[in-house]
Amino acid sequence: MRLASPTIVEVAKRAGVSISTVSRCLNHPDKVGKKTLQRVRKVIDDINFSPNALAQSFRRGKTNIILVVVHEIGSGLLSEVVGGIRSVLDGRYAVILTESRPDAAQPASFIEMLVAKQVEGVILLCSVPPFSRKIIELNKARNLPIVIGLEPLSDELRKLPSVHIDNFAAASEATAYLIGLGHRRIAFVSGPRQSYVTLDRERGFVAAMADAGLDGSNVHYADLSVNGGINAANDILAGAPPSAIFCANDDMALGVMSAAARRGLSIPDALSVLGFDDMRYAAIANPPLSTVAQPAREIGIHAARRLLDAIDNPDEPGRQTEILQHRLVIRSSTGRGPG
Amino acid sequence: MRLASPTIVEVAKRAGVSISTVSRCLNHPDKVGKKTLQRVRKVIDDINFSPNALAQSFRRGKTNIILVVVHEIGSGLLSEVVGGIRSVLDGRYAVILTESRPDAAQPASFIEMLVAKQVEGVILLCSVPPFSRKIIELNKARNLPIVIGLEPLSDELRKLPSVHIDNFAAASEATAYLIGLGHRRIAFVSGPRQSYVTLDRERGFVAAMADAGLDGSNVHYADLSVNGGINAANDILAGAPPSAIFCANDDMALGVMSAAARRGLSIPDALSVLGFDDMRYAAIANPPLSTVAQPAREIGIHAARRLLDAIDNPDEPGRQTEILQHRLVIRSSTGRGPG
DNA sequence: ACGATATGTGAAAACGTTGCCATTCACAAG
DNA sequence: CTTGTGAATGGCAACGTTTTCACATATCGT
CATH class of the missing domain: 1.10.260.40 (lambda repressor-like DNA-binding domains)
Structure with missing residues (x-):
């Protein structure tokens, strides 16, 4: 008892x-x-x-708790961002996390409300419905401070402060790098169409291809997972294979490399693969994966600071989106193209 | 305002x-x-x-919130476990997570207490101090229902219900498999000495080696990270190299593979590498990593059920530790040894 | 030794809900 | 026309804390 x-x-x-x-x-x-x-x-x-x-x-009308919403916890990138967040919030607030991925086909409604209102601020590391929508309502209704990290703003989120890199520019630079290497036929593996991050990256790719007078229409859609990458690679490699594949994230790039290896394609000789995010395992892939790095920890730190701002000055709208620098990191999965 | x-x-x-x-x-x-x-x-x-x-x-004296404590969120294995947990708890409880890794050198004290007491039950996915110690106190003092998942019980946790695999048996079977392959000189890369999981695995390795009349003293300690694996591999490979390296987790195994590749050692011909956990990237490593799989999702499911039990019947101690089945998954990073 | 100022303490009013109990009312059965 | 029943509603205490206010007592300068 x-x-x-x-x-x-x-x-x-x-x-x-x-x-x-x-x-x-x-x-x-x-x-x-x-x-x-x-x-x-x-x-x-x-x-x-x-x-x-x-x-x-x-x-006290105060919980000292900050909620961080992620889609799913198993990602090294998120881990870094959360590390950054905690480095500024720890001590002042307890940082708790919650996943937005629906598991049981639950209405995903009242429970989040419950959580959300016991909380003094929210950092959204995933800007996708339905979870985020609920949170936004809260923001409007209760003036709950929110900042978005890692992901650009969807339309409904347009008014919220956010911290992320310029995904369009990053993807187009990366594409230009591939083109500079002599690649002419390049495929892009994008993410789900409702994801603004990958959409920006896709647009960056397309734009860079167009700039170079190349065909940027070889775009495939996958689910950002390793398996998605494998499937996409199998599709792509079945037809007239490109000399390079650029993926909207590292997981898919790893999948592509795996599928290519299984087909006996040597990387980067027969195929260059370029990822995005520079997650933990990119550096030790075999061969090490070229990718574009996000300053994950920095993003976390800035997001947390913005949140603190928003909490301390509830009236001010605060500067809107904050762009941090990306970095192209060239390892061994990309090499000279046939051009 | x-x-x-x-x-x-x-x-x-x-x-x-x-x-x-x-x-x-x-x-x-x-x-x-x-x-x-x-x-x-x-x-x-x-x-x-x-x-x-x-x-x-x-x-109401009730929050409908369950807390899951993990050391750090960036792990695919944990993601699975949490998926399992949510599959049983979602709808009835809001599942929130918190990291136990200290970030700022903060006292790690009152904040957790605060969180912990707003919560109706806790699943500990990391049994290491100092965080867990606080929680245990709560358990004693307030009768807060707790179950441990994934990790065996440390001494202070001895009384709590828990769900995990038999790490000793799993490691010794895996070692036996390596021996069966003809390996005689096998190194083991263990984790931090205060981790009961890796300790069990280490003991399993040592026991299996002893059973086969082999020298099981080639044990190295690392921090369970990829880099830890790389360093350990460099140490190990500097001396008279073994023909196989068994690692206490996959991250370190990946690190070992990476270090080996850098030294030009071909896997599995020159060196067999065996991991533990079967995390997400093990299957697509190059070569795909042999490892022992934990039924992560199952562990989550069972842990959540145990917690529900504990909440519904606060008096009964409940069955104590529950052992789930591990599985040796053989891929391509292990091959015949010189024996 | 006197009023003035600290200092330590207690009584009681919140905070926003929920749920028990009492009340009212309408309507059916006698 | 009374009495009994049930449904719909309101009053109020309670949950465990924090905080304001007032009061008592100790400490001080002159």
Whole structure:
């Protein structure tokens, strides 16, 4: 049977003081007499009292909790971003995470509301419905501070502060790099069409191809997973194969490399593969994967700072989107093309 | 300026009913007159009221939140486990996550307490201090239901329900497999000494080597990361190199493969590498990594069920540790040894 | 030794809900 | 026309804390 936890009242009784005094001992110990403090502390220790956090939060109207929403936790990139976030928030706020990927086919509705309102701010690391939509409502209705990280703004999110790289520019630079290497036939493996990140990257690719007078229509859609990359590669390689494949993220690039290896294509001699994100395993892939790096930790840090701003000055809209620098990192999965 | 959110009182006033009635409309709509219900709902809609979750939780003494503690989110294995957990908890509870890795050199104390007490149960996916210690205290003091997943019990956790594989048996089977392949000189890359998981695996390795009359003393310690694997491999390969390296997790195995590749060692011809966990990228490593698979999703599912049990029957201790089946998955990073 | 100022303490009012109990009212059965 | 029943509603206490205010007592300068 769950024991009823002792309350402040119990402590007061045993210590022979008033409730207020106990509360003071907890929150403003300097305002309490030395002897009293000692006595109260002793009691607290004796009966193993600790204040009911729910009651505290309720009374104070403050939880000191920040929520970070990710689509799914198993990504090294997110881990970095979260590390950045925590590096600025830890100590001031408890950082909790929640996944937005639906698992059971649940309405995904009331539960998030519940979570969201116990929270003083939200960092969205995934800008996709339906979860985000709920959060936005909260933002509007309750003035819940929100910042978006990693992903550019979808239309409905247009008004929110955000921190990310210029995915369009990055993808087009990367494409230009491939072209510079002599590649002429380049395929692009994009992500789901509702993802603004990959959409930007796709547009960057297309634009760079057009700039060079090349055909940028060889675009395939996958689900950002390794398997998606494998499938896309099989599709692409079945036809007249390009000399390079540029993927909207590293997972798919790894999938492509795997599929290529299975077909006996040597990388980068027969096929160049370029990824995006520079996630943890890119550097030790075989061969090491060329990719475009996002400053993940920085993104986390900036996002957290923006959130702090938003919390401290609830009225100001705050600067809007903040663009951080990407970096093309060239390893061994890309080589000279036939051109 | 943050608007004060409208309360149930405001709604009552506008709808010309009592507070109780509004509350009833929210919680037991069937017990309210049709017309009244309609009217109240209209007001709720008009002024965009939604109940203060903090007050609700406080009053009900219930938050409907389950906390999952992981060391760091960036792991595909954890992602699976969490998927399993959510598949049973979603809808009934909101599942939130928190990392135990310290970031700022913060006392890691009060914040977790705060979080922990707003929560109705905890699944620990990392059994290491200091975080877990706090949680255990809570468990003792408040009867907070806890279950450990993925990791065996440390001494202080001995009393808690847990769900994991038999790491000792798995490691010793895997070692036996390597020996069966003809390997005689086998190195083991273990994890930090305070980790019970890797300790069990290490003991399994040592025992299997001893059983076969081989020298099981070639054990190196690393930090479970890719880089740790690389460093360990460099150490190991500098001396008289073994014909196989067995790693306590896949990340390190990937690191070992990468270091080996850099040295021009071909896998599995010159060196067999065996991992542990079967994380997402093991299958598409080059060559694909042999490893021992944990039923990650299952572990999550079982852990969640155990937690539900513990919540529903707070008195019963519940069956203690639950062992799930591991599976040796043989891919291409292991081959015949010189023996 | 006097009023003035600290200092320590307690009483009581919140915070926004929920749920028990009492009340009212309409209507059916007697 | 009374009485009993059930449905719909309102009043109010409670949940455990924090905080304001007032009060008592100790400390100080002169």
